[in-house]
Amino acid sequence: MSAPDAQVASRDRRGRSARSETQKPPRLDRSTRRATKLERRAARPERAPKSQSGRRGPVRSILTLAVVTGLFATVAIPAYAAWQPEADAMTLQQLAADGAQTLVVASDVADTSTLSRGSYSATTPDEISKKKAEEAAAARAKAKATRVSGSYAIPAGVPLVAPGSGIVRRPLPYFNNFGAPYAGHRGTDYMVERGTPIYSIADGVVTASTDGGGGLGVTITIMHNINGHAVQSVYGHMLPGSRTVGAGATVSAGQLIGQVSDTGLAFGTHLHLMIHVDGTRVDAEGWLAANAG
Numbered sequence: 660m661s662a663p664d665a666q667v668a669s670r671d672r673r674g675r676s677a678r679s680e681t682q683k684p685p686r687l688d689r690s691t692r693r694a695t696k697l698e699r700r701a702a703r704p705e706r707a708p709k710s711q712s713g714r715r716g717p718v719r720s721i722l723t724l725a726v727v728t729g730l731f732a733t734v735a736i737p738a739y740a741a742w743q744p745e746a747d748a749m750t751l752q753q754l755a756a757d758g759a760q761t762l763v764v765a766s767d768v769a770d771t772s773t774l775s776r777g778s779y780s781a782t783t784p785d786e787i788s789k790k791k792a793e794e795a796a797a798a799r800a801k802a803k804a805t806r807v808s809g810s811y812a813i814p815a816g817v818p819l820v821a822p823g824s825g826i827v828r829r830p831l832p833y834f835n836n837f838g839a840p841y842a843g844h845r846g847t848d849y850m851v852e853r854g855t856p857i858y859s860i861a862d863g864v865v866t867a868s869t870d871g872g873g874g875l876g877v878t879i880t881i882m883h884n885i886n887g888h889a890v891q892s893v894y895g896h897m898l899p900g901s902r903t904v905g906a907g908a909t910v911s912a913g914q915l916i917g918q919v920s921d922t923g924l925a926f927g928t929h930l931h932l933m934i935h936v937d938g939t940r941v942d943a944e945g946w947l948a949a950n951a952g
Contacts, residue, residue: 811854821858821913825952846933876922895931
């Protein structure tokens with residue numbers, strides 16, 4: 660290398676060395692470098708923390724939204740349903756008036772249980788007529804065998820209306836014998852079976868009808884006007900629950916008013932009959948024998 664070239668190279672090295680020294684930043688001490696790093700870190704924008712599974716964050720948000728929606732539906736829907744006003748009950752006529760084109764079937768509003776064949780509703784018209792005829796025949800047969808007045812069965816063959824056609828009738832359809840009279844006894848005792856029907860001896864008005872007739876027990880008293888005479892008839896020792904008329908009732912001659920028993924002070928079942936004519940007590944059997952038709 661020639662001297663000029665050596666000088667030029669020397670100058671180039673010195674120039675590069677000078678530029679290097681000029682461009683190279685000054686060396687900072689340790690505390691200064693640490694402060695600079697903290698400033699840079701503080702100046703960086705914060706990023707949202709990334710979940711460990713990458714996309715698990717959005718999935719969790721969707722699940723949270725679904726749970727909230729479900730809770731809202733659970734609370735809000737029943738509350739709305741409970742708020743709704745109840746519809747008033749409507750009759751078939753109201754339903755027909757509200758919608759004439761609406762068909763209302765009985766099974767829609769009534770009990771839909773299966774009906775028994777024993778019910779008329781479950782049979783044809785012919786079967787209904789047959790069923791009614793059978794029941795009527797059974798009722799007639801039962802009434803013929805035994806009839807009931809008050810609380811006791813009346814034997815078949817015993818009339819429910821006193822025999823005879825006169826304005827005065829006998830109070831019994833029959834009797835077995837008379838009771839033995841004794842001192843102080845008033846009236847006539849007709850001995851007969853319990854339950855035998857008792858009839859009013861004539862037209863009249865009931866003045867007393869009671870279960871508490873003292874010694875006479877169950878008693879009925881009737882006032883009559885017979886041929887212009889005030890006649891009172893008293894029927895004692897009757898069957899409890901057999902009285903068919905009450906005080907104030909109007910009765911006809913021969914009408915059933917009760918049944919024989921032994922209530923009160925009685926020995927054996929019988930009818931105790933007393934008759935007063937114009938306020939005076941008379942022999943009941945003698946008066947009936949003279950007046951009953």
